[in-house]
Amino acid sequence: MRTWAAKIFNGITLLGLGGVLIAFFINGRIDQYLHPQFRLWELAGGIGFCVAGAIYLVTKKSMDCCVDGQCIHSNPRSPVRGMLALGVITVPLVAGAVLSKDSYDQQAILNRGFVQDARALPLRNVAKDATAATNPNQPAIPSEALGGDKDESASAPSIEPPLPQDGSGNTASQDTAGQDSKDDSSAQYLPRAEDGNVVLEVSDLLYSQSEESLRKLFTGKTIEVIGQYLPGADKSQFRIVRMFIWCCAADARPISVPVKTQGPVQIADMSWVKVIGQPEFEPNGDHTKVVLKAAQVLPTDPPAEAMLY
Amino acid sequence: MNWFHFSWQNFWFSFLALAFEGLPFVLVGSLISGFIAAFVPSRVITRFLPKNRFLATLVSGLLGLIFPVCECGVVPVVRRLLDKGLPFSCGLTYMLASPIVNPLVAISTYAAFRGQHPELNTAVRLVGGYLVAVVVGLSVSRLDPARLLGGKAIPNRSRRRAALSIAAMPDAPDASRDVSAMQRVIGAIQLASDDFIDTAIYFMIGAAVASVFNTAVDQRIMLPLASSPVLSVIAMMLIAGILTLCSTSDAFIAATFTTFPIPARMAFLIFGPMFDFKLLFLYSGLLKKRTVIALGVGLFIIVGVLCIAFLPAIYANLGS
Structure with missing residues (x-):
C-alpha cells in the first residue's frame, strides 16, 4: 500500500x-x-x-x-x-x-543594473540576423548590411561575413567610391516599416556604439524602436529599455538607450512605447554614445517576444 | 529595509525561468545515471581508471570530457557511480570537475569571452577547474567515505572495500540477472525517475532561494567591492554562489561584469559550478551536512588563493 x-x-x-x-x-x-x-x-x-x-x-x-x-x-x-x-x-x-x-517589474529591472557597453553583450548572431529582414519582430540588422569593422574590439574574432566586394576584387573599404557603394547596398538590407522607417531594436543601437559600420548605416536615417519607458531626469528625456537574456529570464539584464524629446511626454512608467526619431552619436571619452532624438513617442503593444537575445 | 524588496511577480518569473532551464538538465543527468545503473557493469567504469589512487583521481577530473554532465545533473550520476564502486575521491573529483572540464562549457566560455582573450580565458577556466577538483579529490582520498557521505549514498561495506582497491565490482543482483533489453530500459527510466525526484527537490529549493536573492536583494551593495583585487575575487565567488547559474551559461554573465578584474571573473566561473546555492542543497543529498560545509569552505579558500595569488601573474605574463 x-x-x-x-x-x-x-x-x-x-x-x-x-x-x-x-x-x-x-x-x-x-x-x-x-x-x-x-x-x-x-x-x-x-x-x-x-x-x-x-x-x-x-x-x-x-x-x-x-x-x-x-x-x-x-x-x-x-x-x-x-x-x-x-x-x-x-x-x-x-x-x-x-x-x-x-515579466519583471520596474524595481527588478533597476536592481539588475543597465548594461552600458555593447561589448558586454554577446556578438550579434549572424543566423538570427539572416531572418531579420523578413521578420520585423526580430532584432534587425542583417549581417549582409555590415562590414567587419568592430572598431573598438579589434581583437575579437569576426563572425561577420566578408566585406562586400566592389566588383574588382577589392574590398569596399579600400576606396571611397567602394565605401559609398557599400553603404548604399548595405542600406537596402535594413528592415523597414510600412512608412519607410528603419525598424531597429534597442540592442542594435547599443551595438552601434562600438561598431562604426552600424553608426554609418544609421546616421541620418529615421528609425523606430520599441521598448519600455523609463523616466529620466526631466520630462524631455527618458530611457527606452529592453531586457536582454543570455540563457533565461533569471540572467536577464536591462539594456537601454537615452531618448531626448522636443517636449514633455506623458507615458506611464514601464509601459511599452514606439519611439520614432534619428540616432545621434556623441563622443564620450574613448567611446561613442548614442542618443535617440525622438520626433514621436507613441504607446504600443508589447512585442511578441519581450526579451532580446 | 532598502536592500530587500520582495515581489511575487519578480520571484515567479525568475523561479520559473531557472526551473525551465535547469530541470531538463537534471533529467538528462538522471537518465545518464539510470542507464549507467542498468547497462554499464562496474568493471567498465573501473577499467577507465588506473589502479594507482593518485592517477585515478587525476583521470577522474577528465571524465567530463567523455561524460559531459552539468552541475545540475552530476550529483545523481556521481551517486550512481559511487554505488557502482567508484572511489569516493574519484567521484568527488569528477563531481567538481565535470561541470567545468567538458566540451560544452569550453565552447560557451570561448563564445562568451570573444574579444576578451577567449582562448586564454577558456584555458584558464578549464585548467583551473581541473586543478581545484583534483586538489580536493586528493585531499579526501585517505579519508573514510562513510564519514563524509550521507547515509543513503554510502556504498555497502563489500562494495566500498572493493572500490577502494579499484577492482572490478560485483553488480547489483538485478543488474546482473538475465533480463531483456526492454526491461533494462524500463528499469533505467524508473531508476532515473527516482534519481530525478531526489535531486530535483534540492534543485527547486536552490532555485527558489536564488530567485529571492536575484530579485529582492539590492545588487548594488556588492559593487563597491569590485575595485579591490582581493575583495573582488571574494565578491565574485559570493555572487556566483548566489546567482546559481548553470555552468554552460554562466560565462555569458561573467563576461558582463566588466568592472571586475579578470581573475575575479575566473573565480566566479570556477567556484560557481562547484558550489552555489542549488548545489548546497543538491550536495546535501549525497554528502553529510558537515561535509558539504567543509567542501564549500575548502573550495572557497582554494579557488580564492588560485585567483588572488596565481592568476594575476599568469595573466600578466601572458599579456592579458
Whole structure:
C-alpha cells in the first residue's frame, strides 16, 4: 500500500512537471523565459518527464535500487517523501504557471543594473540576423548590411561575413567610391516599416556604439524602436529599455538607450512605447554614445517576444 | 529595509525561468545515471581508471570530457557511480570537475569571452577547474567515505572495500540477472525517475532561494567591492554562489561584469559550478551536512588563493 501510494505521488509529480513544460511551449509563454536555443530543449524535457511519469505509473518495478539492504532512494517506498516531492517540485511550478506575469517589474529591472557597453553583450548572431529582414519582430540588422569593422574590439574574432566586394576584387573599404557603394547596398538590407522607417531594436543601437559600420548605416536615417519607458531626469528625456537574456529570464539584464524629446511626454512608467526619431552619436571619452532624438513617442503593444537575445 | 524588496511577480518569473532551464538538465543527468545503473557493469567504469589512487583521481577530473554532465545533473550520476564502486575521491573529483572540464562549457566560455582573450580565458577556466577538483579529490582520498557521505549514498561495506582497491565490482543482483533489453530500459527510466525526484527537490529549493536573492536583494551593495583585487575575487565567488547559474551559461554573465578584474571573473566561473546555492542543497543529498560545509569552505579558500595569488601573474605574463 505504501509503495503504491508513493508510486502515485511520484508519477503525478513527473507528469505534472512534464505537463507544465509542454504547456508553456505550446502556448508560447516559454518565449518570455528562455533563449531560443533552450526552448526545444525545454519541450524535450517536458516530453521526457511525461514519458518517465507514465512508465513510472504503469510499469512494475523491474530493477531495485537497493543492494544488500541498502537503498539509494527512499521515495519509491515512502508516501510522505512522495508528497514532499509533489509539494516541492510540481506544486510551486503549477502555482508559478498560474500566478506569473511573465515579466519583471520596474524595481527588478533597476536592481539588475543597465548594461552600458555593447561589448558586454554577446556578438550579434549572424543566423538570427539572416531572418531579420523578413521578420520585423526580430532584432534587425542583417549581417549582409555590415562590414567587419568592430572598431573598438579589434581583437575579437569576426563572425561577420566578408566585406562586400566592389566588383574588382577589392574590398569596399579600400576606396571611397567602394565605401559609398557599400553603404548604399548595405542600406537596402535594413528592415523597414510600412512608412519607410528603419525598424531597429534597442540592442542594435547599443551595438552601434562600438561598431562604426552600424553608426554609418544609421546616421541620418529615421528609425523606430520599441521598448519600455523609463523616466529620466526631466520630462524631455527618458530611457527606452529592453531586457536582454543570455540563457533565461533569471540572467536577464536591462539594456537601454537615452531618448531626448522636443517636449514633455506623458507615458506611464514601464509601459511599452514606439519611439520614432534619428540616432545621434556623441563622443564620450574613448567611446561613442548614442542618443535617440525622438520626433514621436507613441504607446504600443508589447512585442511578441519581450526579451532580446 | 532598502536592500530587500520582495515581489511575487519578480520571484515567479525568475523561479520559473531557472526551473525551465535547469530541470531538463537534471533529467538528462538522471537518465545518464539510470542507464549507467542498468547497462554499464562496474568493471567498465573501473577499467577507465588506473589502479594507482593518485592517477585515478587525476583521470577522474577528465571524465567530463567523455561524460559531459552539468552541475545540475552530476550529483545523481556521481551517486550512481559511487554505488557502482567508484572511489569516493574519484567521484568527488569528477563531481567538481565535470561541470567545468567538458566540451560544452569550453565552447560557451570561448563564445562568451570573444574579444576578451577567449582562448586564454577558456584555458584558464578549464585548467583551473581541473586543478581545484583534483586538489580536493586528493585531499579526501585517505579519508573514510562513510564519514563524509550521507547515509543513503554510502556504498555497502563489500562494495566500498572493493572500490577502494579499484577492482572490478560485483553488480547489483538485478543488474546482473538475465533480463531483456526492454526491461533494462524500463528499469533505467524508473531508476532515473527516482534519481530525478531526489535531486530535483534540492534543485527547486536552490532555485527558489536564488530567485529571492536575484530579485529582492539590492545588487548594488556588492559593487563597491569590485575595485579591490582581493575583495573582488571574494565578491565574485559570493555572487556566483548566489546567482546559481548553470555552468554552460554562466560565462555569458561573467563576461558582463566588466568592472571586475579578470581573475575575479575566473573565480566566479570556477567556484560557481562547484558550489552555489542549488548545489548546497543538491550536495546535501549525497554528502553529510558537515561535509558539504567543509567542501564549500575548502573550495572557497582554494579557488580564492588560485585567483588572488596565481592568476594575476599568469595573466600578466601572458599579456592579458
